[in-house]
Amino acid sequence: MSKVVTFNTEDIFTASYSKDMEGCHFRLSEHALLYVARGSMKVMIDGMVVSAVKENECVFIRKDHRVSIEKHPSPEMGYHVSVMLFFPRGLLFDFYKSLSHANIPDNICRSKKTVLKIRQSPMLVSLFDSFKPYWEIGCRPEKGWLDIKVREAIHLVLHTDVKTYASLFDFTDRWRPDILDFMQHNYMYDLTIEDLAHYTGRSLSTFKRDFKKLSEISPRNWIMRRRLQVAQELIMSTERSIVQIMSDVGFKNFSHFCRAYRKHFGCSPSKSRDTQTSEN
CATH class of the missing domain: 2.60.120.810 (Jelly Rolls)
Structure with a gap:
């Protein structure tokens, strides 16, 4: 034992x-x-x-x-x-x-x-x-x-x-992590806006203020858009299963992923792959 x-x-x-x-x-x-x-x-x-x-x-x-x-x-x-x-x-x-x-x-x-x-x-x-x-x-x-x-x-x-x-000492101005760089490398994880503020060395109010200078959309929508963009790239450039790609970019529910994908790109994930295959 x-x-x-x-x-x-x-x-x-x-x-x-x-x-x-x-x-x-x-x-x-x-x-x-x-x-x-x-x-x-x-x-x-x-x-x-x-x-x-x-x-x-x-x-x-x-x-x-x-x-x-x-x-x-x-x-x-x-x-x-x-x-x-x-x-x-x-x-x-x-x-x-x-x-x-x-x-x-x-x-x-x-x-x-x-x-x-x-x-x-x-x-x-x-x-x-x-x-x-x-x-x-x-x-x-x-x-x-x-x-x-x-x-x-x-x-x-x-x-x-x-x-x-x-x-x-990344909470000081000269060493504070770049917000978008951090989010580009961590978009696939389940992080709250409080987590994002903490990991980038900012208070919640400072994080919100700094993020508004970088993007017109909210952090949550930015992460969703990034996940979908990477998912589309992987669907069209690799042979990995759509379910695996969905999981890799941070989605937990397949139905939710498909709805979000269709709303953003105007077609289903499988249709994107079929279109890419037919073009090749």
Whole structure:
């Protein structure tokens, strides 16, 4: 029998212990630091394997991705232990305000790396050694202590790669994500307007105001139109089934998809494919 114990405190700290290989899947809405204390782990982002994390290794994972994790026990010890620290927006905002702006690097571009391996250092060792008593006895850390540790973790990430300034502090004007770029890459997911605002580093009111400058239609209608456009392109250029294409672009109901497609293009999805086939 597999034994899985998970401790979650204030949505900041999660420690897990398991005796068999375990898997989990989730959408990461906050940046996170992942450390493997015992065993190993495979990290997949949006369905692709991007990193194998060995014992005593640590990785930083950028937010706004679908994450799948496979936890493998240590062959010698017979169990797996890992720790995940999340970086809540509020703590990042407080950390940013405490920085001396004269020491913030200029002309930093956002790194394209979704997963960043944290190099070994005394800072890394001391940070996660301080967590050992908590996962060993199953005790939940206090919120104040965790806040201090998250600040240490932020220092660690910034020290590893200066480009992470642009990822961690994307709520500032100079590093705020581009709305349309984000939506072009995430139109297929079930995101509310509140989610879109959060993921693009804006308040809801600011997101609505900024989006109006970019489009005359609402975010919901923009996403619907984009899904239909991509669906038509795939229907006419590939041999994949219409049901699979419907699912890939974000529709859940086939009847709804067909109605929306007909209303937008004036014909059914199957008619579009038949027309393309006859022309060829």
